[in-house]
Amino acid sequence: xxxxxxxxxxxxxxxxxxxxxxxxxxxxxxxxxxxxxxxxxxxxxxxxxxxxxxxxxxxxxxxxxxxxxxxxxxxxxxxxxxxxxxxxxxxxxxxxxxxxxxxxxxxxxxxxxxxxxxxxxxxxxxxxxxxxxxxxxxxxx
Numbered sequence: 001x002x003x004x005x006x007x008x009x010x011x012x013x014x015x016x017x018x019x020x021x022x023x024x025x026x027x028x029x030x031x032x033x034x035x036x037x038x039x040x041x042x043x044x045x046x047x048x049x050x051x052x053x054x055x056x057x058x059x060x061x062x063x064x065x066x067x068x069x070x071x072x073x074x075x076x077x078x079x080x081x082x083x084x085x086x087x088x089x090x091x092x093x094x095x096x097x098x099x100x101x102x103x104x105x106x107x108x109x110x111x112x113x114x115x116x117x118x119x120x121x122x123x124x125x126x127x128x129x130x131x132x133x134x135x136x137x138x139x140x141x
Contacts, residue, residue, distance in 0.1 A: 008134070011137045012088055013088070020084050034062060044056060046070060070087070073085070096140055097111075
């Protein structure tokens with residue numbers, strides 16, 4: 001199923017930085033798995049072992065133009081002029097965690113881990129699983 005960047009912005013309750021039109025077919029959490037950059041949405045996740053924000057510049061050079069972030073790059077308007085950044089801050093991580101689990105979504109609550117405050121870890125899967133995740137976000141909103 002195809003989504004526009006506007007659809008996803010609304011579904012996940014994000015604040016959008018950038019105005020490029022985009023169709024999203026692929027959700028990506030591991031930069032090494034990039035296959036279709038022009039229709040990919042990269043989730044810049046923070047974990048104990050790494051920070052997906054460190055891969056934004058490389059993915060941009062490889063053609064990705066859509067990112068979900070916890071922090072928008074400082075010079076996004078000039079350095080990434082044709083990109084979209086969806087800023088997501090989870091204000092109720094425990095409630096969202098409970099909701100996603102009740103919907104059968106595999107998720108880890110990282111909210112209490114130092115450096116991951118306000119964060120949930122979601123492993124992106126098959127297209128059907130991605131669809132269920134986005135629908136679950138929509139139901140929570």
